[in-house]
Amino acid sequence: MSCLEAPRSAALSAVGNTPLIELPRMSPNPDVRIFAKLEEQNPTGSMKDRVALSMVEAAEATGELEPGRRILEPTSGNTGIALAMIGTVKGYPVTAVMPESATPERVELLRMYGAEIVFSPGNMGSNGAVAMARSMAERDPSVFMPFQYANEANPAAHYCGTAVEILDQVPDGQVDAFVAGLGTGGTLMGCSRRLREANPDVVIVAAEPLQGDPVMGLRSLEDGYTPPILDIAQLDRKVLVSNGESVSTLRKLLSLEGVFAGVSAGAALAVARRVAADMEGGNVVVVFADGGSKYLSAGIYTKPADQLEREMEERVWW
């Protein structure tokens, strides 16, 4: 996996180098320290700034992406927002294809950065956005689709950036377990490769969303999809987390540690706590892919838990 060194200006120079903080009150085991990588500190507020910039720079390096060419990408929101920001700086128009059930904050942020939005059916979840974007790209070859699900520049962003920073930030460079949310698989694949180079015994764990029935609108199981960049043989465990558990963990995180994080961070932390409970000792690193601000309108931090859990079934959260 190669690492590009491209000159970066304006907001792009602030991508990466996010803080790693310890969460002493969230560890269920006195012999295990849990550390969180706060990806909200990227310019558009999510880890996807790294991925989007890596994909754009890789396509520029090969000549595939020329000035003025439109970028088209299926997204649950954060990748589209990151591409739109990068498009603003570098001069690429951006079209984001995303489920119509996305939170209003994501829609507003995309519009703020000047992106065009095409909505896919909410009941088809992320699959619907991918299918629609692929169809649009086939009909219009003038657009460039980075396609984060199959683009090696996605895991490369984490191999060359996120994981290197973690090894530099965690005490003694010792990572015994690593937990991240599973979407495209980019974070888990890129980080696992680099972290295993430093410690072959590191345990790599994926936190996977248990989607609500209303967003599982597949016509058949064969419409399901495994991202080409995801090799689950590189994982040691893959754990389902319900929306309810994600949110209850987020609320605990806010009240005990003062950290305001997004839904996938809650799921990843819930899994990190389970992993930590079973360990004899060591360091667990968990990635918080974004912050809580894009979810305020959904009442993640304010609505009664049972009402919220029912409402969350209607949407794709990460």
Added chain:
Amino acid sequence: MSTIRMPPILRQAVGGAREVDASGGTVREVLDDLTGRFPAIRTHLFDDGGDLNRFVNVYVNNEDVRLANGLETAVGPDSTVIVLPAMAGGSRR
């Protein structure tokens, strides 16, 4: 008896139920019990070689069995087995 939670697209094949009870000490035995009673599901869950279909994920107590012992993963009497389609992206093409 363990409980199998079915995804929406397979519920019609089990009479509309969201959850179905099944017996067996491993994932293979539990799914064999299920497909014995609802044969139409078998081709959805398994490929021609008898392995889990690539686009089906099966979990025991929320852990993906592919990263445990696959179809031989132990299922306890109070375990919940969840069958889900792979949902990370879009259509298979």
